[in-house]
Amino acid sequence: MNKTVDVAVVGATGLVGETLLSILEQRKFPVGTLYPLASERSAGSTVSFRGREITVGHLADFDFSKVQVGLFSAGGSVSADYAPRAAAAGCVVIDNTSHFRNDPDIPLVVPECNPARIADYRTRGIIANPNCSTIQMVVALKPIHAAAGISRINVATYQSVSGAGRTALETLARQTADLLNARPLELEGQTRQVAFNAVPHIDVFMDNGYTREEMKMVWETRKILEDERIEVNPTAVRVPVFFGHSEAIHLETREPLDAVRARELLEAAPGVRVIDTRETGGYPTAISDASGHDEVFVGRIRQDLSHPNGLCLWVVSDNIRKGAALNSVQIAEILVQQHL
Numbered sequence: 001m002n003k004t005v006d007v008a009v010v011g012a013t014g015l016v017g018e019t020l021l022s023i024l025e026q027r028k029f030p031v032g033t034l035y036p037l038a039s040e041r042s043a044g045s046t047v048s049f050r051g052r053e054i055t056v057g058h059l060a061d062f063d064f065s066k067v068q069v070g071l072f073s074a075g076g077s078v079s080a081d082y083a084p085r086a087a088a089a090g091c092v093v094i095d096n097t098s099h100f101r102n103d104p105d106i107p108l109v110v111p112e113c114n115p116a117r118i119a120d121y122r123t124r125g126i127i128a129n130p131n132c133s134t135i136q137m138v139v140a141l142k143p144i145h146a147a148a149g150i151s152r153i154n155v156a157t158y159q160s161v162s163g164a165g166r167t168a169l170e171t172l173a174r175q176t177a178d179l180l181n182a183r184p185l186e187l188e189g190q191t192r193q194v195a196f197n198a199v200p201h202i203d204v205f206m207d208n209g210y211t212r213e214e215m216k217m218v219w220e221t222r223k224i225l226e227d228e229r230i231e232v233n234p235t236a237v238r239v240p241v242f243f244g245h246s247e248a249i250h251l252e253t254r255e256p257l258d259a260v261r262a263r264e265l266l267e268a269a270p271g272v273r274v275i276d277t278r279e280t281g282g283y284p285t286a287i288s289d290a291s292g293h294d295e296v297f298v299g300r301i302r303q304d305l306s307h308p309n310g311l312c313l314w315v316v317s318d319n320i321r322k323g324a325a326l327n328s329v330q331i332a333e334i335l336v337q338q339h340l
Contacts, residue, residue: 004032005336006067008091010082011074012036012047012056015166016096019325020071021049027329030336037062038074064089068340071328072096087125092335094328096129101220103128108223110135111330112271113142118334127331132323133157133213133236133245134220139296139322140272140315141251143265145225149254151309152231155217156248159202160241160286161194163319168194172240195240202236211236244286245319253309262311263301271322275299283314290316294326 007024011017017036024031036047036056043058059078064070064086072079072086073096083093083100100106107117108128121127130138141150161168175195178185185193192199202213210218214234222228239246267274273295275284284290284297296317304310317323 003336003340004030005069005340006033006035007031007332008035008037008062008064008067008070008086010037010059010070010072010078013038013042013045014073015162015169015320016073016324018047019320020073020328021047023321023325023329025050027333029329029333033067035062035067039078064091067091069094069332069335071332073324073328083126084124091125092121092340093126094129094331094335095126096324096328098131098216100126101128101130101216102223108220109331110138110142110224110327111334112139112269113224114226115334118331119339121335121339127335129324129328129331130220130224131213131216132163132317132319133159133234133247134217134224135323135327136245136296136315136317136319137217137247137249138221138224139269139317140249140266140298140313141221142225143269143272144251144253144257144262144311145227145230147255147261147265148257148309150225150227150230150251151254152233152252153221154233154250156235156237157217158198158237158239158241158246158248158286160243160245160319161238162243163202163245163323164238169242172242176240194238197240199238200235202238210234241286243292243318243320244290244316245323246286246290247313247315249313249315250304251311251313252304252307253311256309257311259301259303259311262313266298266301271296273297274301276301284316286316286318290318292321293318294321296322 037059046053076097076099079097107120213236217234218232276299283299300314
């Protein structure tokens with residue numbers, strides 16, 4: 001990229017915001033002037049970018065006509081208020097919250113799957129970044145869907161606490177220390193401990209008995225893969241892992257596709273790394289492989305014993321990187337290269 005663009009990072013002091021700044025620097029994104037922004041509470045602090053400290057501005061006071069790209073990761077209510085204002089000022093917003101994902105006139109993009117949809121930003125000036133658990137799943141499933149069509153997905157997620165923010169990281173660390181030192185836990189109300197546990201509850205429950213986190217995977221998968229016929233049956237579980245989501249995926253294809261061919265497709269797919277040697281350690285895990293890395297890792301590729309067109313996969317990825325910040329920056333790279 002020879003051109004430079006001025007960039008605002010909204011929520012710059014949060015977990016995803018900090019990672020956005022790091023990835024912008026690592027990937028040498030052509031930032032002209034960077035404007036880190038946050039709420040009044042964090043405004044006035046500093047963030048590091050390209051070897052210097054930059055003062056964090058107050059979001060409420062910022063003039064978005066000064067930037068061409070806005071990377072938003074400060075919560076749905078903030079995006080609901082400020083993203084349309086930024087777009088009206090001529091800034092293209094890449095929003096990491098769930099607020100706009102289901103809007104039919106706002107593109108929901110994973111660059112490995114549907115990069116052409118980035119051009120649709122022109123309608124409202126906003127591009128939505130999908131949910132972290134959806135992103136890693138569709139990156140792995142896109143080549144299989146393109147080759148044989150996917151009719152149904154059963155998925156159980158094992159999601160790290162960083163998906164719930166910095167406070168959740170601190171909670172896991174504190175609970176672990178307390179339990180290892182024989183101290184009682186302090187839990188509020190019906191909250192379940194997360195340390196040494198698996199909690200089948202992420203986000204709020206909906207009328208159909210599924211949580212909103214689970215329904216995001218249903219809605220978003222269909223939109224990204226552009227196929228409303230795909231049936232998705234998810235169970236989302238929080239586990240005591242700091243970074244990196246894991247998913248056990250059982251899928252059914254419309255056309256026959258064996259595990260050997262599936263492995264070949266995945267090995268050639270962009271953004272995917274296959275680790276599948278069918279021996280001890282011959283599979284990816286959140287800690288040893290995904291955390292701190294950009295790829296979506298796939299292993300345990302095998303035929304479903306219960307269905308003639310069934311396949312089983314194990315998929316892991318860093319939820320803060322590919323599941324949030326990296327995907328946003330990849331969208332921004334294509335936006336700058338091809339559309340601005």
